């Protein structure tokens with residue numbers, strides 16, 4: 001797991017699995033942990049990493065309800081989870097889904113966890129809205145399209161945008177069964193002014209980006225989605241993201257927009 005400080009109050013750890021990112025944000029002695037690394041050893045060292053950097057984690061936030069972003073409770077079992085109303089709804093409507101997918105991943109990779117993933121009721125946050133941390137406020141923006149749920153977190157005093165599964169340098173826009181290309185495009189439009197002001201953008205998967213690189217990915221992703229809606233399977237993938245795995249995601253996307 002790699003950890004980088006983006007600002008005195010923002011540290012990002014990137015998992016070796018899926019390059020899933022976990023962002024610690026603090027103000028005045030209180031910190032939130034946004035999303036999570038994936039591997040057991042990474043979750044085990046996360047509290048020490050937070051401690052050494054003096055991030056006192058009092059709460060967990062999830063950008064959306066996909067299992068690989070929900071593992072923070074392994075690191076901070078006492079911390080309550082906060083998320084968008086849409087995400088809390090998904091956690092209720094898909095009971096056990098995150099646990100089943102985590103178990104499938106662990107079985108595939110022969111990984112052992114200290115116990116089953118516990119996800120007690122999440123606190124519903126107002127999105128769009130603000131969330132106090134220490135002496136500052138985080139700004140929450142809806143971010144749906146990849147899935148039906150989601151939020152992006154803007155850290156105004158650090159000029160950092162934590163955007164969930166958008167603007168990834170390693171993954172093309174992925175539409176889950178209930179995702180939507182139109183909603184995805186609307187989210188990109190909503191994020192754009194924040195990306196323009198940002199010093200750093202933290203995608204759900206992949207290294208933190210500067211504003212210029214994130215804007216370049218934003219326009220590639222918009223072009224890809226517009227082509228997907230227009231020509232389906234024949235849409236060209238962004239040049240730097242044409243691996244076999246990304247072609248499989250593209251084939252799924254093409255099936256979804258055709259349906």
Ligand SMILES: [Zn+2]
Nearest residue numbers: 066068165204
């Ligand atoms: Zn994800």
